[in-house]
Amino acid sequence: MLQALELRKDFGGLTVLQPTSVDFLPGEVHALMGENGAGKSTLMKILAGLYQPDGGQIKWRNQVVTFRSPHDALTAGIAMIHQELMPIPHLTVAENITLGAEPTGTLGFIDRKAQLVRAATLLAELDSDINPARLMHTLTVAQTQVVEIAKALGRQADVVLMDEPTAALSDLEVAALFRAITRLKARGVAVVYTTHKMDEVFQLADRITVLRDGTYIGTHLARDLSPPKLIEMMVGRELSDVFPARGQASQDVILEVKGLSREPAYRNISFKLHRGEILALSGLMGAGRTEIVSALYGLQPTFEGEIWIRGQLSWIRSPADAIAAGIGMVTEDRKGLGLIPAQSVQQNITLSSLHKLSLGPLLDHAREKKEASAQISQFAVRTSGPQQPIHQLSGGNQQKSLIARCLLHDPDIIILDEPTRGIDIGAKAEIYAIIQKLAQAGKAVLLVSSELLEVLSLAHRIMVIRQGDLAAELDATKTDQVTLLHHAMPL
Amino acid sequence: MIALDRNLLHRFGLLLIIFLIGIALSLATESFATLSNLTNVARQVSINGILAVGVTFVLLTAGVDLSLGSVVALSGVACATFAQTGEHFVLIPISVGLLVGTACGLTNGLFVTIAGIPPFIVTLGMMTVARGLALIFSGGRPVANISVNLTDFAGDIGGVPIPLLCFAAVATLAWFFLRHFKLGRHIYAIGGNEQAARAAGISVNKVKLLSYALCGLLAGLAGVVLTARTTTGQPNAGVAYELDAIAAVVIGGTSLAGGIGTITGTLLGVLLIGEINNGLDLMGVSSYFQAVIKGVIIVGAVWLDRRQSRS
Structure with a gap:
C-alpha cells in the first residue's frame, strides 16, 4: 500500500x-x-x-x-x-x-x-x-x-x-x-x-x-x-559483548531495610543489600519500585520502617541526607530530576560534589575541571569539551554524565532507576560495563529496570514488586523471563 | 563554547549600543559629556544598580521581587528615624536600614520556600505591606532633620561619589560570589532545574532564602543611600524602582526563567537605562514622553536580544 x-x-x-x-x-x-x-x-x-x-x-x-x-x-x-x-x-x-x-x-x-x-x-x-x-x-x-x-x-x-x-x-x-x-x-x-x-x-x-x-x-x-x-x-x-560477566558478591551487609511502608504506593518492604552485589527491583511500571528507591534517597521520605546503613539506623529526609550517608542515585526522570540543561557538562557532573571541590565556601575551579575531565574520559562521555552545554549531548551521553555526577561524590550504595531507558544499545552496553565494574569494586548497586533481559543478565538477586508488595526474591542465575512475569502480574 | 560566545556577543552588542548612544548624546547636547553630568549619572545609576544586583540573585533562582521600591521606602524611613540631628554614630541608622531591608527579604523568602506561595504573589503582598508600614511609621510625612553624619554618606571621596563606590563594591562582591562560591553555583543550578538541584543534594530552601535575604539587604542599602542623598526619609519614595531594576537585569541577558545570567550583564543593563534616563532629561523630553520611550526601549532591547540568540 x-x-x-x-x-x-x-x-x-x-x-x-x-x-x-x-x-x-x-x-x-x-x-x-x-x-x-x-x-x-x-x-x-x-x-x-x-x-x-x-x-x-x-x-x-x-x-x-x-x-x-x-x-x-x-x-x-x-x-x-x-x-x-x-x-x-x-x-x-x-x-x-x-x-x-x-x-x-x-x-x-x-x-x-x-x-x-x-x-x-x-x-x-x-x-x-x-x-x-x-x-x-x-x-x-x-x-x-x-x-x-x-x-x-x-x-x-x-x-x-x-x-x-x-x-x-x-x-x-x-x-x-x-x-x-x-x-x-x-x-x-x-x-x-x-x-x-x-x-x-x-x-x-x-x-x-x-x-x-x-x-x-x-x-x-x-x-x-x-x-x-x-x-x-x-x-x-x-x-555476550553487550552484557559483561558478573563478579562475586560479598556477605557484608551495607544496607538493611526493615518494614518500609508508604500507603498506597508500597508496604512492608524488607531486604538486605551486600557490598559487591547488584540487586534488581523488577516488576511492572507503577508497581511502586521508583517510590521505594525514592524513599531510600530521601526524595519521597517515609516515616514507616527503618533504614540501616553500615549497621546504623539512619534518618534520610532529603537527598542531601542520603548523599551524606553514602547513597547516590541516578533517577529515572532524566529531564525532570537530573539535568540542569543550561549548564555545562562539567557543571552538571560536579553538582553533587562541590563540597569536595571547594576550599571552604570557595570553588576550586582548577580541581573541578580536572575531576570533571577525568570523569568524562572514564565514562567515555562524547562531548566537544567539559564546557559544552549538556543539552547538546545525546540521551546516552547525558545519562553517562549523570552517572558520573552520582559516582563523583563516591557513594557506597548506588541506586540506578531505569539507567538505560530511552538510550541506544551501544550506550547501554557501556553502562552495563560500568555497573559490573562498580560491583566488582565493592560498591552495592540497587537497580530498578523494566527490561527483563537487563535484570536477568546483570543482577545477582532479583526482588519482584507487585502492586506495592515484595512478591518474590529470586536468584537471577536460576530464573527466567516467564517466572519473573508470573510474579509481577497482578493477582 | 557556543553559549560562551553568545554571551560575549551579547555583552559586546550591549556595550556597543551604550557607546553609540553616548556618542549621539554628546553630539546632540552640550552638557552630556561633561564631568559634572557624568558624575551625576553615576550618582543616579547607583541606586538602581544596587537594586539590580540584588534582584539578579532572585531572578537567577527563577523567582522575582516586586517589593523592592516599597522596601527602599521603608528602610529609608527607618534609617531616617534613627538619624535625627544630634545623634552622631552613623553606623546605627545605616545598620537599621540594612536590617529592615534584610528582614523584608527574609520574610519574602520564608513565604516563598516554606509556605510555597509563588514569588510574584508573595512580593506583591510585601510591596503593599512595606509601603503601608513606611507610611505608618512616618505618619505619612517625610522624616526630615537628618544629621550631617548620614547625609555625608552621599558625598564624595576624592571626587568619586560614595553611592557609586557602594554600587561598585556590591557589584564586585556579587560577581565574585556568583562565580567563585559554591552557593553561587547552587543558585544557578536551582534556577536551571529546581527539582534536579534538590535531587543532586542541594538544600534548595536555604539557598532561595539566602537569595531573597540578599536582595532585601541590598534594597535596604539602596534605601539608606537614597535617604542620605535626599536628606529625608520619604515614605512615598521608590515607587516603581523594582521595574527599572528588573528591566536592567533582563536587558543584561538574565533569563526570567532562571539559571542564566551574569552580574556583568546586569551592570551593562543598568548603564544603558541610566544613560537613556539622563539623555532624555538633557534633551528636555517631557517626563510623560520619557516613560513611553523608556518602555519601548526596554521591550525592544530584549526583543532584539531574543531574536539574536535564536538565530
Whole structure:
C-alpha cells in the first residue's frame, strides 16, 4: 500500500538515511527498530511529509507521490502521532478529535451533539470508554494517545505512524494502547511504530525492519526473530559483548531495610543489600519500585520502617541526607530530576560534589575541571569539551554524565532507576560495563529496570514488586523471563 | 563554547549600543559629556544598580521581587528615624536600614520556600505591606532633620561619589560570589532545574532564602543611600524602582526563567537605562514622553536580544 523506494536523507553533508526500501501492508503492524540515530524517526518523518527526501521516491497505492507538508500526507491518508503529543488541554476530547473538521449545523455553528456522537463512535471503534465530554488535560498520557489515534481515524487515515508511543506509559496503559492498535489492524490500517522495548515488539509486530547507523539492515517476520537475534542485528555484534560477566558478591551487609511502608504506593518492604552485589527491583511500571528507591534517597521520605546503613539506623529526609550517608542515585526522570540543561557538562557532573571541590565556601575551579575531565574520559562521555552545554549531548551521553555526577561524590550504595531507558544499545552496553565494574569494586548497586533481559543478565538477586508488595526474591542465575512475569502480574 | 560566545556577543552588542548612544548624546547636547553630568549619572545609576544586583540573585533562582521600591521606602524611613540631628554614630541608622531591608527579604523568602506561595504573589503582598508600614511609621510625612553624619554618606571621596563606590563594591562582591562560591553555583543550578538541584543534594530552601535575604539587604542599602542623598526619609519614595531594576537585569541577558545570567550583564543593563534616563532629561523630553520611550526601549532591547540568540 505504502512503499519507500531508495529513500535517502542528508543533513549538512551527513547522510542520516542511506537509500532504504521498505513496503508497508494494510492490516499489519510494522516495527522500525534500531539505536538512536539509526534513522527510524527520519524515515517516518519523510513518510509523514515532515522531511523532504534527498533521494528516492514514495509510492502510495502504486502511484509515485510527493508530500510537501504533513498536511499533504494527512490528506492522502497518512497520519503521524508524535512522541510529544500535542493536544489542546482545555478543550474537550470531542473537540480535539474533530479539530479542524468540526461538524457544523445551519448558520455554520458547530453542531455539539453531532461532535460528541462522532467522537464517541470513533472511540468505540478503538474499544475505548473515554467520555468525549471530558477535558483533554484530565486524561492520562495513554488516554491522550488513544484520542490522537481516534483523531487520525476520523481523518480516514490508512497509515498511522507512531514514534515511541509507549515511552511514557505504565504497563496497564500500554495494554489499552495495544487494544487500540489491534483494532486499527483489524480495520486494515497499516500501523508503523518505533520503540526501544524488546518485549513489546514481539507482542505486537507482524514484521520488523532493522536500521543501523542510517543503513537498512533487513526486514523480517517477527516470528522468525528472537530478542537476542534482534539485538544482534541492531548492534551489529554478539550479545555476550553487550552484557559483561558478573563478579562475586560479598556477605557484608551495607544496607538493611526493615518494614518500609508508604500507603498506597508500597508496604512492608524488607531486604538486605551486600557490598559487591547488584540487586534488581523488577516488576511492572507503577508497581511502586521508583517510590521505594525514592524513599531510600530521601526524595519521597517515609516515616514507616527503618533504614540501616553500615549497621546504623539512619534518618534520610532529603537527598542531601542520603548523599551524606553514602547513597547516590541516578533517577529515572532524566529531564525532570537530573539535568540542569543550561549548564555545562562539567557543571552538571560536579553538582553533587562541590563540597569536595571547594576550599571552604570557595570553588576550586582548577580541581573541578580536572575531576570533571577525568570523569568524562572514564565514562567515555562524547562531548566537544567539559564546557559544552549538556543539552547538546545525546540521551546516552547525558545519562553517562549523570552517572558520573552520582559516582563523583563516591557513594557506597548506588541506586540506578531505569539507567538505560530511552538510550541506544551501544550506550547501554557501556553502562552495563560500568555497573559490573562498580560491583566488582565493592560498591552495592540497587537497580530498578523494566527490561527483563537487563535484570536477568546483570543482577545477582532479583526482588519482584507487585502492586506495592515484595512478591518474590529470586536468584537471577536460576530464573527466567516467564517466572519473573508470573510474579509481577497482578493477582 | 557556543553559549560562551553568545554571551560575549551579547555583552559586546550591549556595550556597543551604550557607546553609540553616548556618542549621539554628546553630539546632540552640550552638557552630556561633561564631568559634572557624568558624575551625576553615576550618582543616579547607583541606586538602581544596587537594586539590580540584588534582584539578579532572585531572578537567577527563577523567582522575582516586586517589593523592592516599597522596601527602599521603608528602610529609608527607618534609617531616617534613627538619624535625627544630634545623634552622631552613623553606623546605627545605616545598620537599621540594612536590617529592615534584610528582614523584608527574609520574610519574602520564608513565604516563598516554606509556605510555597509563588514569588510574584508573595512580593506583591510585601510591596503593599512595606509601603503601608513606611507610611505608618512616618505618619505619612517625610522624616526630615537628618544629621550631617548620614547625609555625608552621599558625598564624595576624592571626587568619586560614595553611592557609586557602594554600587561598585556590591557589584564586585556579587560577581565574585556568583562565580567563585559554591552557593553561587547552587543558585544557578536551582534556577536551571529546581527539582534536579534538590535531587543532586542541594538544600534548595536555604539557598532561595539566602537569595531573597540578599536582595532585601541590598534594597535596604539602596534605601539608606537614597535617604542620605535626599536628606529625608520619604515614605512615598521608590515607587516603581523594582521595574527599572528588573528591566536592567533582563536587558543584561538574565533569563526570567532562571539559571542564566551574569552580574556583568546586569551592570551593562543598568548603564544603558541610566544613560537613556539622563539623555532624555538633557534633551528636555517631557517626563510623560520619557516613560513611553523608556518602555519601548526596554521591550525592544530584549526583543532584539531574543531574536539574536535564536538565530
